[in-house]
Amino acid sequence: MTNKDKKMEVLELFGVEMWPQEKIEAFRAALLSWYDIEKRDLPWRENHDPYRIWVSEIMLQQTRVETVIPYFLRFMELFPTIADLAAADEDMLLKAWEGLGYYSRVRNLQKAAIQIMEDYGGEMPKDPAEIRTLKGIGPYTAGAIASMAFQLPEPAVDGNIMRILSRLFEIDADIAKPGNRKVFEAVLREIIDPYRPGDFNQALMDLGSSICTPKNYHPENSPVKAFNQSYINETWEKYPVKSKKKKAQPVFYAGVLLRNEKGEFLLEKRPEKGLLANMWTFPLIERPDFEQQLFSNGKLKGTVPAAITDNIVSELDKKLTANYHISLVLMKRPLAEATHIFTHLKWTIAVYFGRVEKENSSELPASCKWVAPEDFQHYVFPGPQIKMWEAYQKKFKHKSSSF
DNA sequence: AAAACGGGGGA
DNA sequence: TCCCCAGTTTT
Numbered sequence: 001m002t003n004k005d006k007k008m009e010v011l012e013l014f015g016v017e018m019w020p021q022e023k024i025e026a027f028r029a030a031l032l033s034w035y036d037i038e039k040r041d042l043p044w045r046e047n048h049d050p051y052r053i054w055v056s057e058i059m060l061q062q063t064r065v066e067t068v069i070p071y072f073l074r075f076m077e078l079f080p081t082i083a084d085l086a087a088a089d090e091d092m093l094l095k096a097w098e099g100l101g102y103y104s105r106v107r108n109l110q111k112a113a114i115q116i117m118e119d120y121g122g123e124m125p126k127d128p129a130e131i132r133t134l135k136g137i138g139p140y141t142a143g144a145i146a147s148m149a150f151q152l153p154e155p156a157v158d159g160n161i162m163r164i165l166s167r168l169f170e171i172d173a174d175i176a177k178p179g180n181r182k183v184f185e186a187v188l189r190e191i192i193d194p195y196r197p198g199d200f201n202q203a204l205m206d207l208g209s210s211i212c213t214p215k216n217y218h219p220e221n222s223p224v225k226a227f228n229q230s231y232i233n234e235t236w237e238k239y240p241v242k243s244k245k246k247k248a249q250p251v252f253y254a255g256v257l258l259r260n261e262k263g264e265f266l267l268e269k270r271p272e273k274g275l276l277a278n279m280w281t282f283p284l285i286e287r288p289d290f291e292q293q294l295f296s297n298g299k300l301k302g303t304v305p306a307a308i309t310d311n312i313v314s315e316l317d318k319k320l321t322a323n324y325h326i327s328l329v330l331m332k333r334p335l336a337e338a339t340h341i342f343t344h345l346k347w348t349i350a351v352y353f354g355r356v357e358k359e360n361s362s363e364l365p366a367s368c369k370w371v372a373p374e375d376f377q378h379y380v381f382p383g384p385q386i387k388m389w390e391a392y393q394k395k396f397k398h399k400s401s402s403f
Numbered sequence: 404a405a406a407a408c409g410g411g412g413g414a
Numbered sequence: 415t416c417c418c419c420a421g422t423t424t425t
C-alpha cells in the first residue's frame with residue numbers, strides 16, 4: 001500500500017471528505033492572500049532563523065503571544081545563538097524563564113542546544129525526523145520549524161489547527177484524544193500549500209487566534225467561510241468535538257515563613273525532579289487535615305477553636321524543629337491563605353509566620369538557605385511562593401514588628 | 404492511553 | 415470565581 005493510500009484510509013476512517021484539487025488550490029489562495037494583509041508582526045517572523053523560530057515555538061507552547069514577546073526579546077539578548085544557549089548557566093536560564101511556567105521546556109531547550117552543538121555542528125538539522133529527535137521537540141514543533149524555517153510541506157498540528165480543520169471539514173474526531181492528531185495531520189498534508197508551507201501554517205495559526213477562536217466564534221467573518229463545511233451546513237456550533245478533562249485535585253499545605261534574628265527567611269530548594277523542580281519556596285508541609293480544620297470552601301474559616309489551632313501549631317513546631325534543627329515561636333493562626341491552581345492540582349496553603357530564636361546552621365539540610373528579602377531576586381520563585389510572600393507583605397506592610 | 408507539567412486571560 | 419487554553423515527556 002502506498003503512502004497516499006494510507007493517508008486516504010485515515011481520512012475515510014474518520015469520515016472526512018477531501019476536497020477536489022481545484023477547491024484546495026482556491027482555499028490556499030484565499031487563506032494566503034488574507035495572511036499577506038492581516039499577518040501579525042511578531043519578532044520571530046523577522047527572518048527565517050531556525051533558532052529564533054524554535055525558541056519562539058517552545059515559548060508559545062501553552063502560552064499566549066502577548067506574554068511570550070517580552071520573554072522572547074530578553075531571551076535573544078541573553079542567549080543570541082544556539083552556542084550561547086548550550087553554554088548557559090542553568091540558573092540564568094531558569095531565571096530568564098521565570099513566570100512562563102512549564103519549566104521543563106527551558107531545560108529541554110538547553111539539552112537540545114547541546115545535542116545540536118555535538119551532533120549537528122551547531123546548526124539546526126533540516127530533516128523533520130532529525131528535528132523530532134531533539135529534546136522538547138515533538139511532532140508539532142518539528143513541523144513548525146521544518147515548514148517555517150526550511151519551507152518544507154510539513155504539518156504542524158496544534159490545538160488551533162485541530163479546531164480550524166474540524167470546523168472546515170466537519171471532523172467528528174475528539175480533539176482531546178492524543179491519538180486523533182493523525183487525522184488532522186493527514187488533512188493538513190493534503191491541503192498545505194507546497195510553495196509557501198510555512199506561511200500556510202502560520203496563516204492558519206493567525207486565523208485561529210483572530211477569527212476561528214474557541215469562543216465568540218463568528219464564521220461569517222472568516223476569509224475562508226466559502227470553504228467552511230460546518231458554516232455552509234450550519235453545524236459549526238458542534239465543532240470541535242472535545243471531551244472534558246477532570247478538574248484539579250485539591251492539596252492542602254502549611255507554608256511557613258520563618259525569620260531569624262538577622263531578618264533572613266528560610267528558603268528550601270525543591271527536588272530536581274517533579275513539580276516545580278529546583279525552584280525555591282518557603283517550607284511547605286502537606287496537611288490533608290487542613291481541609292476540614294482550617295478551610296471551608298477553600299477559604300480560611302473565620303473562627304477555629306483554640307484547641308485545634310494549638311494542636312496544629314504544636315505539630316508544625318515539632319516537624320519544623322526536627323527538619324531544620326531550629327527552635328522557634330510560631331504564630332497561633334495562619335496570617336493568610338494562598339491558593340494556586342496547576343493543570344492537575346489545586347494548592348491551598350495556610351501561610352504561617354514564625355520567629356526563629358536559635359538555629360544550628362551546621363545541621364541545616366543542604367537544600368535550605370537563610371536568605372534576606374533583598375536577595376530573593378537571585379532565586380527562582382514559582383507562583384505559590386510569590387503568593388505566600390505577597391500575603392505576608394500585605395499583612396505586615398504597615399507594621400514594623402512581627403507579632 | 405493517561406497523567407504530569409504553569410500561568411494567564413476571559414466570561 | 416470558575417472555566418478554558420494545549421504540546422511534550424513520562425508513566
